[in-house]
Amino acid sequence: MNTLILRSVSAATLLLSISAPAFAQDTLTDEIIVTGSPLTRSVDEAITGVSVLSGEELSNRLAGTIGETLKSEPGVSSTFFGAGASRPIIRGQGGDRVRVLTNGIGSIDASSASPDHAVAAEPAQAERIEVLRGASLLRYGSSGSGGIINVIDGRIPTEKPEDGVDGAVRIGASSVDNGREAAGSVDFGAGNLVFHFDGTFKKTDNYRIPGFAESARFRALEEEEEHHDEDEDHDEDGYEEDEHGHEEEEEAFGRLENSQTKSTALTGGASYIGERGFIGFALHKFDSDYGIPGGHGHGEEDGHGDDDEDEDHDEEEHDEEEEESEEQVTIGLDQTRLDINGAVEFDGVIEKVQFFGGYADYKHTEFEAPGEVGTVFTNEGYEARLEAIQRENNGWAAAYGIQLRNRDFAAIGEEAFVPPTKTKQIGLYMFHEKEIGDFHLEGAARYENTQQENSADNQDIDFNLLSLSAGGDVHLSDAVRIGGTVFRTERAPTTEELFSNGPHLATEQFELGNATLGKETATGIEAAFRHREDGHHLTVNAFYTGYANYIFETETGDEEDGLDVFQYTAEDASFTGFEVQGGMDLAEFGSFTLKADTLAEYVRAKTDSGNLPRIPPLSVLTGIEADSERFNFRAELDYAAEQTKVETFEIPTDDSALVNLFATWRVPTGAQDVRLSLSVLNLLDVDARQHTSFLKDVVPLPGRNFRMAVSTRF
Numbered sequence: 001m002n003t004l005i006l007r008s009v010s011a012a013t014l015l016l017s018i019s020a021p022a023f024a025q026d027t028l029t030d031e032i033i034v035t036g037s038p039l040t041r042s043v044d045e046a047i048t049g050v051s052v053l054s055g056e057e058l059s060n061r062l063a064g065t066i067g068e069t070l071k072s073e074p075g076v077s078s079t080f081f082g083a084g085a086s087r088p089i090i091r092g093q094g095g096d097r098v099r100v101l102t103n104g105i106g107s108i109d110a111s112s113a114s115p116d117h118a119v120a121a122e123p124a125q126a127e128r129i130e131v132l133r134g135a136s137l138l139r140y141g142s143s144g145s146g147g148i149i150n151v152i153d154g155r156i157p158t159e160k161p162e163d164g165v166d167g168a169v170r171i172g173a174s175s176v177d178n179g180r181e182a183a184g185s186v187d188f189g190a191g192n193l194v195f196h197f198d199g200t201f202k203k204t205d206n207y208r209i210p211g212f213a214e215s216a217r218f219r220a221l222e223e224e225e226e227h228h229d230e231d232e233d234h235d236e237d238g239y240e241e242d243e244h245g246h247e248e249e250e251e252a253f254g255r256l257e258n259s260q261t262k263s264t265a266l267t268g269g270a271s272y273i274g275e276r277g278f279i280g281f282a283l284h285k286f287d288s289d290y291g292i293p294g295g296h297g298h299g300e301e302d303g304h305g306d307d308d309e310d311e312d313h314d315e316e317e318h319d320e321e322e323e324e325s326e327e328q329v330t331i332g333l334d335q336t337r338l339d340i341n342g343a344v345e346f347d348g349v350i351e352k353v354q355f356f357g358g359y360a361d362y363k364h365t366e367f368e369a370p371g372e373v374g375t376v377f378t379n380e381g382y383e384a385r386l387e388a389i390q391r392e393n394n395g396w397a398a399a400y401g402i403q404l405r406n407r408d409f410a411a412i413g414e415e416a417f418v419p420p421t422k423t424k425q426i427g428l429y430m431f432h433e434k435e436i437g438d439f440h441l442e443g444a445a446r447y448e449n450t451q452q453e454n455s456a457d458n459q460d461i462d463f464n465l466l467s468l469s470a471g472g473d474v475h476l477s478d479a480v481r482i483g484g485t486v487f488r489t490e491r492a493p494t495t496e497e498l499f500s501n502g503p504h505l506a507t508e509q510f511e512l513g514n515a516t517l518g519k520e521t522a523t524g525i526e527a528a529f530r531h532r533e534d535g536h537h538l539t540v541n542a543f544y545t546g547y548a549n550y551i552f553e554t555e556t557g558d559e560e561d562g563l564d565v566f567q568y569t570a571e572d573a574s575f576t577g578f579e580v581q582g583g584m585d586l587a588e589f590g591s592f593t594l595k596a597d598t599l600a601e602y603v604r605a606k607t608d609s610g611n612l613p614r615i616p617p618l619s620v621l622t623g624i625e626a627d628s629e630r631f632n633f634r635a636e637l638d639y640a641a642e643q644t645k646v647e648t649f650e651i652p653t654d655d656s657a658l659v660n661l662f663a664t665w666r667v668p669t670g671a672q673d674v675r676l677s678l679s680v681l682n683l684l685d686v687d688a689r690q691h692t693s694f695l696k697d698v699v700p701l702p703g704r705n706f707r708m709a710v711s712t713r714f
Contacts, residue, residue, distance in 0.1 A: 084290020
């Protein structure tokens with residue numbers, strides 16, 4: 001990317017006061033956070049990094065997956081395994097260290113086991129999505145040590161509709177993938193009973209890309225390897241011609257093959273709402289079918305084209321047929337889920353008791369070709385949490401809770417890289433807050449027992465974990481607040497980290513677990529500065545986390561079944577970074593207010609032996625918008641810097657700058673809220689790669705995309 005773009009981005013960052021994106025900030029100042037602590041606080045009062053995506057901002061950012069929907073939030077990137085699977089990454093942490101919740105209960109799927117596994121949550125039904133960065137595990141468990149994503153969709157009503165009926169409808173379309181979607185929900189009351197129904201349908205075709213599917217760096221490496229092979233192979237007559245033809249046929253250009261998606265979701269719920277509380281349940285059915293782009297499939301194991309130097313012409317044709325089949329690897333995901341939620345208020349020392357529970361039966365089938373089952377993943381599990389909130393007394397508030405989790409996971413088939421495993425977890429936790437004049441103090445503790453069982457050989461491993469955090473903030477003035485938190489947390493290794501032993505073809509790895517792994521301990525600090533006055537605001541979050549026995553995969557240099565061997569190991573590691581956000585009002589003209597905003601974020605992650613893989617680079621999102629009662633117009637530049645701090649076998653990623661445009665018309669229709677939204681994403685049709693993706697060198701981000709949506713609330 002040329003120097004002019006980088007200078008433009010840097011100049012914009014320096015000129016703008018820095019805090020949350022202006023087009024969302026005003027509505028978030030007083031919004032209550034339900035994620036994190038049971039003791040409610042507003043977004044503006046939070047000590048650690050918190051953001052909430054809702055309203056028009058959620059509508060503008062809405063994508064087919066949770067990861068892509070949230071990747072413009074502070075500190076968030078995504079795994080982007082094509083259009084069908086994308087899980088959030090927070091401050092460089094992903095997998096089991098980031099918990100994705102639905103209404104406070106885990107997604108109960110297999111998404112943390114592999115980046116090609118989609119999250120069983122539907123962003124199109126979300127009323128809001130809360131993101132907690134930092135040590136958020138004290139309420140939700142050691143699986144949230146890197147952060148928490150909570151998708152709140154209102155499937156269990158907690159209050160009666162004001163006019164007896166509340167509802168919402170959204171219809172949308174996108175050009176880059178011929179996408180179409182429809183979503184609707186309705187709540188209606190009958191006495192003390194409130195019923196909820198919602199449904200979503202989405203379908204997309206293969207999406208358009210700006211150029212080649214393979215990155216320029218990747219193609220250059222392939223060319224270099226081919227020339228090296230030609231120099232070593234004495235029998236290359238005819239091979240070069242065949243290889244040339246093969247390249248032309250195989251190298252995708254203009255469209256990303258096998259990137260299609262289709263999903264449906266249906267939910268029915270009901271609640272009894274009384275004067276002192278409520279109790280409700282919801283039944284949810286989620287189905288998703290999507291392709292795995294990039295040519296990842298079991299055919300790679302069978303067609304050792306690079307290893308067999310004596311292949312004849314027939315074998316080459318056979319390999320080409322297998323590779324063609326690989327491009328059609330698809331996944332069928334099916335989850336049935338039951339949720340229960342309730343709360344009761346009291347007059348005594350305990351102000352409220354609340355319960356959250358969820359059970360899910362999950363199945364994930366990988367098809368090697370239409371109707372040809374390859375591997376089946378299943379996960380049956382439940383999670384329950386009971387909390388008691390203590391009434392505030394002389395500035396002191398507290399909450400106490402117990403959490404139970406159970407996971408029965410199995411993989412059957414060619415890609416069964418993990419044996420059948422069971423996980424049982426019990427956690428006890430407490431939160432305390434104290435107000436002393438202008439000072440606000442917080443403290444929390446959690447004890448957790450986690451049992452991991454390898455059902456194949458009856459191997460049990462038990463972990464006892466203790467996590468602590470403390471923090472506080474002070475109002476230096478009505479406009480300025482500073483704060484910080486320190487923490488020491490412990491995480492148990494997952495069953496995948498302990499017991500893996502087989503080919504994981506989605507990531508082109510042969511994975512080996514390590515049953516001797518111990519618990520992972522993190523010690524960290526986060527500092528926050530917030531400045532807010534009429535017309536401008538500034539927020540800075542800086543963090544450092546040092547890990548003892550940080551668990552990750554490292555390449556051994558060996559090969560098994562035609563795949564590079566990766567071994568789970570543990571080393572000391574450190575994560576250092578910041579998020580800087582801000583905005584300011586620039587001018588008034590007519591009925592419009594002109595605003596500008598910037599978000600800059602960075603994380604540096606390494607172990608004692610070198611850089612960690614797939615760490616997001618420095619990124620800057622800067623925008624300008626004009627807002628009035630009826631209209632909102634926004635233009636933004638989304639810049640990702642070059643990432644050269646890579647692991648030994650990782651390819652660097654070039655920088656990119658995407659221009660996005662948004663327009664919203666709030667149609668004057670009386671009582672109903674009707675909105676027409678138009679947007680153009682990647683206006684300049686730039687070839688952009690997401691460094692955090694396993695597939696970033698063979699699966700680019702979509703090209704220029706025109707999107708339209710009509711939504712209404714009643």
